[in-house]
Amino acid sequence: MAQENHTKYAILGILTTSCNSGYEIKQMIDNSLNHFWKISYGQIYPMLKTLVTDELAYVVEVAQENKPDKKTYFITEKGRAVLQNWLETPIEKVSIEKNELLLKLFFSSNQKKEQLTIKHIEQYIEKLQERLAVFLTIEQSIHTHGTGHLDEQYWLITLDYGKRATQAAIEWGNAAIATIKGGNVNGEKD
Amino acid sequence: MAQENHTKYAILGILTTSCNSGYEIKQMIDNSLNHFWKISYGQIYPMLKTLVTDELAYVVEVAQENKPDKKTYFITEKGRAVLQNWLETPIEKVSIEKNELLLKLFFSSNQKKEQLTIKHIEQYIEKLQERLAVFLTIEQSIHTHGTGHLDEQYWLITLDYGKRATQAAIEWGNAAIATIKGGNVNGEKD
């Protein structure tokens, strides 16, 4: 069973938008797909080469004024077919997300310092709240500057996932702290 | 900035429970930590060797009746100190979980077949519901066979995270389908 190369499809998908250079792809993912995807230049540039080799994209070098030159990549018909095929393939499994905080929590009975555990969760909640604020800002900017483009609907749906997931994690964090503080080993579990 | 080796701490943490062999560690993670961690034998066995080399654990070979022999590993004082130190270190960043469904959704305006997108989400929801059912079963079994051990509280907290995260994802899925079915940004095509 071969491992699926999702990076390939992520880049191919972005090439269908107006982002065409490695630099722009990186920016796009960091800015708009950051709640469910990430990528590094160490993946992007070699993959762009591979796409050209496989004839899924072609490259056009562009001389820019006031900026360094850049290489722009465009998806081919073959590339579109490959992307389309992937889009039509159902997700085979819901992936397990590793969570370092939960791993620590799982072994927390080994450590006597309950306060420290609570502090970890509190800091986690803070980070989640920052993330949530970013999502709300993005959502606002889509609504405000919205073009009514069809993409928009799907972008808002993915953003909604981020919001809900983050919100649920915050609520869990607060409940977890309450449980630990309430300190009922044998007692009431809500 | 070196990458943290979480696998090391996961195994070290499990060695503080009554799971002592590579095989048992694998089972423990697959059964009890499966909602936030996963591991393969290709990681476990080499890491157990490394732990012994680093004097964080020692090994005792055990001849078993009616079963193949096994190697049991025990955490050393040095190992406990390393684990404790990690437990006390705050989480530096909330990791981004890659989500293949969201990636597809983000590019879904490229594909005309709206029904197929809905089907993907529906299948995703089904898998989440199966997962949720497993969590509820585990929770019941902890409550029923519960020993009142301190571990139990923390196990339930991690399980609660899994439940909430899964529930939130299911609710998102239903909302997303409703949006796609009802909400046309540009009015219905096809």
Place this chain on the structure above:
DNA sequence: AATTACATGTAAGAGGTTACATGATTCA
């Protein structure tokens, strides 16, 4: 003069998956 943004790339290595290889014991 220094920093930031724009821009492209590579090499080493960490981390993880998968397939393979081996073998004992139990149960249907």
Place this chain on the structure above:
DNA sequence: TGAATCATGTAACCTCTTACATGTAATT
């Protein structure tokens, strides 16, 4: 006899991160 469970391990491979390397142009 065959499958399942128990048990340990390795090698090849893939994916991704990080550090490094280079350079232009604009801004402070």
